[in-house]
Structure formats: C-alpha cells, structure tokens
Amino acid sequence: MCLDSSARHRLTSIPVLAGCWCLKGGANARSWLWTLRNFSNFWGSEMTFDEYQERAFGTAIYPDLGENIYYPSMGLAAEAGELLNHVKKLMRDRLDLNPVNKYHILSELGDVLWYAAAIATECGEKLSEVAKKNLAKLEARKQRGTIGGSGEER
Numbered sequence: 452m453c454l455d456s457s458a459r460h461r462l463t464s465i466p467v468l469a470g471c472w473c474l475k476g477g478a479n480a481r482s483w484l485w486t487l488r489n490f491s492n493f494w495g496s497e498m499t500f501d502e503y504q505e506r507a508f509g510t511a512i513y514p515d516l517g518e519n520i521y522y523p524s525m526g527l528a529a530e531a532g533e534l535l536n537h538v539k540k541l542m543r544d545r546l547d548l549n550p551v552n553k554y555h556i557l558s559e560l561g562d563v564l565w566y567a568a569a570i571a572t573e574c575g576e577k578l579s580e581v582a583k584k585n586l587a588k589l590e591a592r593k594q595r596g597t598i599g600g601s602g603e604e605r
Contacts, residue, residue, distance in 0.1 A: 500578040504568040511569055523569035530566055534559035 513522040537555050546552060571578045592598040 500568075500582055503564070504572060504578040507565050507568045508572045510565075517573070520570065520573045523566045523573060527563060527566035527570060530559055530562040534563060 511523075513519060515522075534556060537552070537559060540546070541548065541552060548556075567581075568578050571581050589598065
C-alpha cells in the first residue's frame, strides 16, 4: 500500500520517517500508519530521560516487576542484537542508510532505550543520573587520555 500525498505530508513531521511512504498492505500497515499519524501529538515536542523512564516503566509487564534485574538485562541484550542485525544487513547487502533502514534501526534503538530505562528503574536510579555519570566517566577518561583501549577502570 502506498500512502497518498496528504499522508506523506503528515509523515514529514517525523524527521526519521520522512520519505518513507510505501508500506506492505494489511492490518499491520494500517495500524502502523495510525501510529505515525498520531505519534507526534502523543508525546509532545520534547521529553526528558526521567519522563521517558517513568512512562516506559508504566508499560512494563514481566515477572517480579520492580525486583527483577535479569529480565530487562536479557531484553537489552536481545534488542541490541536485533539492532546490530539490521546494521549487519546494511553492510552485507551494501545498502544505504535510507529512511526505511533508519526507521528500523531507530525502532530497535528505542527498544534498547526502553530496556536501559527498565534496568535503571530496577536499580533505583534515574536515567538522567545514569547519563550524567556516564558522561562524567567519559570526560575524565578523555582528560587522562584513556578514552581508547579496554578495561573497566581506565
């Protein structure tokens, strides 16, 4: 199914998906199109890490929710693998990073973010604090000239 020009215009409000007009037909395509049409109004224009974390954890359904670091950790690894699989296929098939491929990669990246937020929640930490601490660690490594290499304590 190809979207008409009015639907294409609405997609341009989502930068990653602009230019991504053709979908396979069927119920999934209609559902996906509805999501695209309503996505920009659903979340608003901006969101903090902490707002995302709170809303994302509100969608969590897994065993021992709130006391289970294992499930979201395994989910993070699985989603990172799915993201890498899309990138691998770009390399294997010598494909460009076009809007459709960006959509798939960024969709998987969103799943990675969801699991990262769940892990932070399970650890009782705000995602914004995880991000701040990570940047501080990287900036310190850069100052020491140890940003390259390997090992936990560089």
